[in-house]
Amino acid sequence: MSERSIQWFRFTAPANFYDLAGRLVPWFAALTVALFAAGLYLGLVVAPPDYQQGDSYRIMYIHVPTAWMGMFLYVLMAIYAAIGLIWRIKMAEIMAKAIAPTGALMTFFALWTGALWGRPTWGVFWVWDARLTSMLILLFLYLGYMALHAAIDDRQRASNASAVLAMVGVVNVPIIYFSVQWWNTLHQGASITVTDAPTMATIMFVTLLIMTLAAWMYSIAVVLARARIEVLERERKASWVKERLEAET
Amino acid sequence: MFRSLFALLRRDLTLALRRPQDALTVVGFFVVVVALFPLGIGPDPEFLRSLAPGVLWVAALLAVMLSLERLFSDDYRDGTLEQMLLVPEPLGLLVLTKTFAHWLITGLPLVLISPLLAVQLNLRADEIVMLMLALLLGTPILSLIGSIGAALTLGLRGGGVLIALLILPLYAPPLILGAGAVDAVMHGASAQAHLSLLGAMMVFALFATPWATAAAVRIMLD
Numbered sequence: 318m319s320e321r322s323i324q325w326f327r328f329t330a331p332a333n334f335y336d337l338a339g340r341l342v343p344w345f346a347a348l349t350v351a352l353f354a355a356g357l358y359l360g361l362v363v364a365p366p367d368y369q370q371g372d373s374y375r376i377m378y379i380h381v382p383t384a385w386m387g388m389f390l391y392v393l394m395a396i397y398a399a400i401g402l403i404w405r406i407k408m409a410e411i412m413a414k415a416i417a418p419t420g421a422l423m424t425f426f427a428l429w430t431g432a433l434w435g436r437p438t439w440g441v442f443w444v445w446d447a448r449l450t451s452m453l454i455l456l457f458l459y460l461g462y463m464a465l466h467a468a469i470d471d472r473q474r475a476s477n478a479s480a481v482l483a484m485v486g487v488v489n490v491p492i493i494y495f496s497v498q499w500w501n502t503l504h505q506g507a508s509i510t511v512t513d514a515p516t517m518a519t520i521m522f523v524t525l526l527i528m529t530l531a532a533w534m535y536s537i538a539v540v541l542a543r544a545r546i547e548v549l550e551r552e553r554k555a556s557w558v559k560e561r562l563e564a565e566t
Numbered sequence: 567m568f569r570s571l572f573a574l575l576r577r578d579l580t581l582a583l584r585r586p587q588d589a590l591t592v593v594g595f596f597v598v599v600v601a602l603f604p605l606g607i608g609p610d611p612e613f614l615r616s617l618a619p620g621v622l623w624v625a626a627l628l629a630v631m632l633s634l635e636r637l638f639s640d641d642y643r644d645g646t647l648e649q650m651l652l653v654p655e656p657l658g659l660l661v662l663t664k665t666f667a668h669w670l671i672t673g674l675p676l677v678l679i680s681p682l683l684a685v686q687l688n689l690r691a692d693e694i695v696m697l698m699l700a701l702l703l704g705t706p707i708l709s710l711i712g713s714i715g716a717a718l719t720l721g722l723r724g725g726g727v728l729i730a731l732l733i734l735p736l737y738a739p740p741l742i743l744g745a746g747a748v749d750a751v752m753h754g755a756s757a758q759a760h761l762s763l764l765g766a767m768m769v770f771a772l773f774a775t776p777w778a779t780a781a782a783v784r785i786m787l788d
Contacts, residue, residue, distance in 0.1 A: 450738070451738075454735045457731070457734070457735040461732040461735065464728060465728065465732060468725075469722060473788075474786065474788060477788070478718050481714070481718065481782050486736070488736075492739075
């Protein structure tokens, strides 16, 4: 390692994390607003209506990014939880806890927009299809994680116990991801893969990409902001908290 | 090592036999829940028949879930569980033994009583055999996955309700496969795929869940 490489472990110290996150959150928040504005403008005004679905396909611009984030955040949460459990890194535990509500929100949005899209397209709000059902289970896993975290009073024990639960629940994520291929269900397969050209118009693809980035930026901003508050709460007796709070007021 | 595991198994079974009402309550719950369905949806025999696999499986699943709280709680309260952490045998194996005893006390009676309820719901003979087979493969999975939830809620207020939220989402795959096996026979198809997947799931659960449960027990007794 060269001497100039970034010292990543520096940010596992709560005080350093607090400062770094405080500087990053406004940037990510600004990016969120800009990307959402651009993505929504492109998606609602510029992009042409679908030849089959008409205008209702535009729900996809919210639905797909939130569904991706819901799944991805769960994996990320489980990874942070595992790091916290194995190496006893306090910041990883805090990050895992901070990710959970955002992940649950994203999963909920994916289900909600999916229902709104299903009504005009499939004729029903909800079908008990493999992907929908496993996505619902993902939402329950998030809720279970948060409920277990809240039920245990001792912070350290709460983090460790819910970390075990998060890691057990990871089994569900590949099931959701591949459900459309494994079972012949109503939900269509992926239109975008890493290896092939997307099977949609370029403008739609670009818009979807922008909306996905917007969802990313939103998640990062909110998770970091939530983690900052959690750090303050956990470290409320540490001297650095007093210093920072006095400097801010 | 097997001597001490066997001793643990015998102890758990003896304790359960001294207090048979615990195991009988679970069976009673199973029977009552199944008996409530015809009251709720009407006595039409064909309709009940088509619902039977799902009803029986969901009732079995809830019965197992309700019994989970007792898996570790008695040993936790009188300190036996803490002593188990000190034993030279790996905690995972001890936990697996306890889970096996738990299945013998709660899961197996459910399998044995299920034909009676299946007859009430108008299932045919070959479907009843398949139901028992699927439950025989499936209820150990329920106990194994449930042991994680039981360990994670040790000593918590309202642990019983919390267990439901933690564990029921994970019960979805065995429920789908188990009820699906009976459904397949009902529609004249082969249930081989369902049974193979259930078996695979049981082997995987047998291998993986004791680790998670042992980790959870260690955390909660920390």
